[in-house]
Amino acid sequence: MLRIVKKIMKLAGKNKSSIKYSVITAFLHSIFISFPYMGIYLFFKDLVNKQLSVETLWMCTGIFAVGLLGGVITKTITMRLQQCAGNDVAASKRIYLGDHLKSVPMGFFQEKNLGEVTTVLTNDISNYEHTANVLLEWIINGIISAVVSCIVLLIFEWHIGIVFFFITILALLIMSVIQNKGLKVITLHKKAQADAVSATLEFIRGITVFKLFSMGGENAKGTKKAYRNYCDAAYDLEMEVFPWNVLLDLTLRIGMAAVILLVPILTLNKIIPMETGVLMILAGFQIFKPIEELSGAANVIRTIENTINRMKEISDFPRIDENSKALKLEHHDMIFDKVYFSYEDGKQILKDVSFKIPEHTMTAIVGASGSGKSTVAKLIARFWDVQSGSIKIGGVNIKDITCDALLKDISIVFQNVYLFNDTIEANIRYGKPDATKEEIEAAAKKASCHDFITALPDGYNTIVGESGSHLSGGEKQRISIARAILKDAPIVLLDEATSAIDPDNEVYIQQAINELVKNKTLVIIAHRLKTIREADQILVMQDGKLVESGTHEELIKNQGAYQKFWQISM
Numbered sequence: 001m002l003r004i005v006k007k008i009m010k011l012a013g014k015n016k017s018s019i020k021y022s023v024i025t026a027f028l029h030s031i032f033i034s035f036p037y038m039g040i041y042l043f044f045k046d047l048v049n050k051q052l053s054v055e056t057l058w059m060c061t062g063i064f065a066v067g068l069l070g071g072v073i074t075k076t077i078t079m080r081l082q083q084c085a086g087n088d089v090a091a092s093k094r095i096y097l098g099d100h101l102k103s104v105p106m107g108f109f110q111e112k113n114l115g116e117v118t119t120v121l122t123n124d125i126s127n128y129e130h131t132a133n134v135l136l137e138w139i140i141n142g143i144i145s146a147v148v149s150c151i152v153l154l155i156f157e158w159h160i161g162i163v164f165f166f167i168t169i170l171a172l173l174i175m176s177v178i179q180n181k182g183l184k185v186i187t188l189h190k191k192a193q194a195d196a197v198s199a200t201l202e203f204i205r206g207i208t209v210f211k212l213f214s215m216g217g218e219n220a221k222g223t224k225k226a227y228r229n230y231c232d233a234a235y236d237l238e239m240e241v242f243p244w245n246v247l248l249d250l251t252l253r254i255g256m257a258a259v260i261l262l263v264p265i266l267t268l269n270k271i272i273p274m275e276t277g278v279l280m281i282l283a284g285f286q287i288f289k290p291i292e293e294l295s296g297a298a299n300v301i302r303t304i305e306n307t308i309n310r311m312k313e314i315s316d317f318p319r320i321d322e323n324s325k326a327l328k329l330e331h332h333d334m335i336f337d338k339v340y341f342s343y344e345d346g347k348q349i350l351k352d353v354s355f356k357i358p359e360h361t362m363t364a365i366v367g368a369s370g371s372g373k374s375t376v377a378k379l380i381a382r383f384w385d386v387q388s389g390s391i392k393i394g395g396v397n398i399k400d401i402t403c404d405a406l407l408k409d410i411s412i413v414f415q416n417v418y419l420f421n422d423t424i425e426a427n428i429r430y431g432k433p434d435a436t437k438e439e440i441e442a443a444a445k446k447a448s449c450h451d452f453i454t455a456l457p458d459g460y461n462t463i464v465g466e467s468g469s470h471l472s473g474g475e476k477q478r479i480s481i482a483r484a485i486l487k488d489a490p491i492v493l494l495d496e497a498t499s500a501i502d503p504d505n506e507v508y509i510q511q512a513i514n515e516l517v518k519n520k521t522l523v524i525i526a527h528r529l530k531t532i533r534e535a536d537q538i539l540v541m542q543d544g545k546l547v548e549s550g551t552h553e554e555l556i557k558n559q560g561a562y563q564k565f566w567q568i569s570m
Contacts, residue, residue: 004301004304004308007305007308008135011311013089013092015084015085015088015089018081018082018085019081019082019085022077022081025074025081026074026078029071029074029075029078030290032066032067032071033067033071035063035064035067036063038063039059039061039063039064040278040279040282041276041279042063043056043060044275044278045273045275047275048273086128086129086130087129089128089132090125090126090128090129093311094121094125096315097120097121097311097314098121100314100317100319101117101314102403103319103321103403103404104318104319104320105383106378106384108317116310120310120311120314124307125311127300127303127304128304128307128311131300131304132304135300135301146168146172146291150165151165153165153283157272157276157280159266159271160259160262160266160272160280163255163258163259163262164255166255167251167254167288168288170251171251171252171291172291174244174248174251175248175291177244178244178248179301179302179305181240181241192226192229192230192232192233196223196226196229196230252288252291259280260281263277263280264277320382321382321401321402324400324401324405325400325401325402325405326405327396327401327402327405329393329394329396329401329409330394331393332360332393332394332409332490333357333358333359333394333521334356334357334380334391334521334523335357335391336354336355336356336376336390337354337390337391337392338352338353338388338389339353339386339389339390340352340353340386340388340389341375341384341386341387341388342387343384348544349372349375349544350372350375350376350379350386350544350545351545353372353376353544353545353546355539357521357523357537359521360519360520362517362524362532362534362536363523363537363538364524364525364526364535364537364538364539365523365524365525365526365539365541366529366532366540366541366562366565367540372541372543372544372545373539374525376539377412377495377523377525379391380393380398380493380523381407382399382406382407385399393491409489409490409491410489411431411484411488411489411491411493412484412493412495413477413480413481413494413513414480415495417473417479417480418467418468419464419467419468419471419476419480420464421463421465421466422463422464423458423460423461423463423464424459424462424464424479425437425440425460427464427468427479428440428443428444428482428486429486430483431443431482431483431484431486432486432487432488437460440460440482440486441460443482443483443486444479446482446512446515446516447478447479447481447485447515447516448478449479449482452475452478464479478512481512481513482512484516485515485516491520491521491523492520492522492523493523493525494517494523495525510531529566533552534552536551537549537551538551538552538555540555540561540562542561547560548561548562
């Protein structure tokens with residue numbers, strides 16, 4: 001159990017002092033709540049010896065009052081310190097993990113399924129927030145108060161003190177076994193929980209497709225199976241520790257029964273006075289109470305320890321820019337030099353790709369699906385790092401630049417637009433967090449979306465819905481372009497935005513793109529070849545290799561792969 005204490009304190013960071021103070025005040029609380037036992041002892045001592053007086057009654061009343069008042073004050077301070085520290089740690093950890101996830105290779109999200117990451121960032125951290133600091137009070141004060149009380153009893157009345165000490169040590173050993181056994185199983189339990197969350201997310205996202213093809217029942221089978229596995233894992237966890245929980249409960253009950261039987265025997269044989277016997281019985285309930293609380297919290301302790309382990313696992317996942325620096329790029333020409341890349345071992349996506357993109361030029365990348373053209377754009381943005389070769393921007397290897405510093409100079413417009421469930425203004429402002437309303441409207445006008453925005457009842461304050469569900473595809477696309485225009489980055493990566501848009505919207509979007517790419521270094525993933533005829537150079541990808549490059553006219557004359565694509569597109 002001390003293992004979890006060390007982990008909580010290590011995770012606390014700057015809040016460590018608040019938690020330490022909360023432990024101290026909690027310990028003082030345990031002392032104050034023991035005052036009534038002193039009053040009871042004094043009362044029975046004078047009562048048995050027929051010396052009970054008004055002074056004794058007032059003294060007992062005073063002891064009760066001090067214990068009550070001190071207990072309330074220390075408990076209030078303890079709870080305040082614990083809640084503030086817990087909330088701050090949870091908030092800081094969520095922010096830290098969010099920032100960390102922005103800088104891990106995108107492959108992380110293939111190794112760690114979305115359900116597991118979602119569970120850690122929501123359920124796990126919430127559980128930690130509400131219970132971790134309370135656990136410290138239970139563990140530290142429970143153990144300390146129990147052991148100290150046993151030592152005091154050994155000195156005060158060693159016959160009963162031995163019983164208390166033996167039962168306490170035995171109970172703590174059993175709890176240690178419960179903790180170690182449960183921790184092994186709870187890892188599988190949490191994995192099953194993450195799988196259940198993933199299955200639920202998949203079901204919700206794909207519900208339109210399932211209904212369309214009448215597959216709702218079939219898909220529900222997978223979701224039900226995930227939840228059955230989760231149920232089985234929870235059952236296995238309980239069964240793993242159930243016998244030990246029974247043994248712990250039995251040990252405490254036997255200890256209490258031994259004290260209750262031993263006290264009358266010692267009292268009748270005049271080995272201890274009656275007032276001491278009464279105090280011993282009351283002390284039994286007080287000593288074993290924190291241990292009973294610990295046994296009841298064993299499952300919570302296991303869960304918190306597993307939560308900390310899972311948060312650490314995410315935190316320890318290497319950042320893609322761990323050894324990079326926040327460098328400022330002076331120029332924005334690009335060089336791919338003998339680049340090899342694969343998303344997974346054994347399947348090469350790019351093979352010995354080399355080319356140059358001069359600054360302030362338009363470069364189009366074309367090729368069949370799976371040829372590697374989109375991968376080129378993702379590598380420029382450093383979503384992944386190349387396994388071999390190098391990518392340089394302005395003469396600097398992008399592996400030497402932090403992701404934040406690199407992406408300050410890059411705007412990306414994806415074919416599949418994601419908007420946050422916020423206002424239109426907030427979604428555009430992501431391009432420049434400190435932008436004024438005038439700057440946002442100017443960007444919207446350039447992106448040909450100002451008119452449709454102002455026609456909405458709430459204008460720029462319109463909530464777009466989850467992933468922009470309240471807007472059409474063309475409207476979402478223009479808002480994403482406005483966001484990119486507002487950012488005004490010198491490099492633009494464009495996964496051609498007009499490929500899946502109706503003709504009416506295509507005109508507006510093309511106008512928006514023309515505004516976006518003025519005086520920029522543009523890399524466009526081309527789906528419609530007619531939109532790239534004026535490109536300064538066209539790169540033709542095939543099976544992960546660069547097979548052709550040149551202008552439209554040059555490639556048509558070569559009568560190679562590009563010329564075939566062109567004929568098909570006509």
